[in-house]
Amino acid sequence: GGIVVNSNNDIFIPMCCADKTMRKVDQSGNVSNFRNLGYNGYGVDIKNDIIYIVNGNSGEINFVSSTGSANPGTIHTVSSVNAVEFFTSVKIDQSDNLYILASSNSKNGKLIKVVNGSETVLITDLWSTRGLDFDDNGNLYVGDNSRIHKVAPDGTVSVLIDTRQ
Secondary structure, eight states, rough: OOOEETOOOOEEEEOTTTEEEEEEEEEOOEEEEEEEEEEEEEEEEGTTTEOOOETTTTEEHHHHHHSOOOOOEEEEEEEOOOOOOOOEEEEEEEOOOEEEEEESSSSSSSEEEEETTTEEEEEEEEOOOEEEEOOSSSOEEEETEEEEEEEETTEEEEEEOOOOO
16 A cells, blocks of 8 residues: 545545555544445546545555545556566656556566557566655656666656666
């Protein structure tokens, strides 16, 4: 999972493995169950207070308004997930493109970019993915087992750190 914070400073904490529940911690420190769907990938659009969640069984990507109803709406169903065992992260860039980090216990993980419903696999051979995030310049960083990849805004992919060697 990963911790998600919305613009109201509410904190959303995905619980691990079999629990498959997201907890919400409000500004007063109150903890509640926010959602239990069987999902396992998470992301946030802070600008619009939306949490994106991926169902690891179906590949469905849903959104949940973090300031309103917890009822999800489907925005996309991932089709590029052959041999992928679970999702680890979802992010939205400044142009509202969706990035999905799919992992595997082998070298079958992928970074998938979704633009207007069309999927492009940007990176393959990811193993035990560890994170997905943007810097202020729009570069996307992807962590997998002993490596950090950088995807520039123009789509150029490079490996910044590789300790596998």
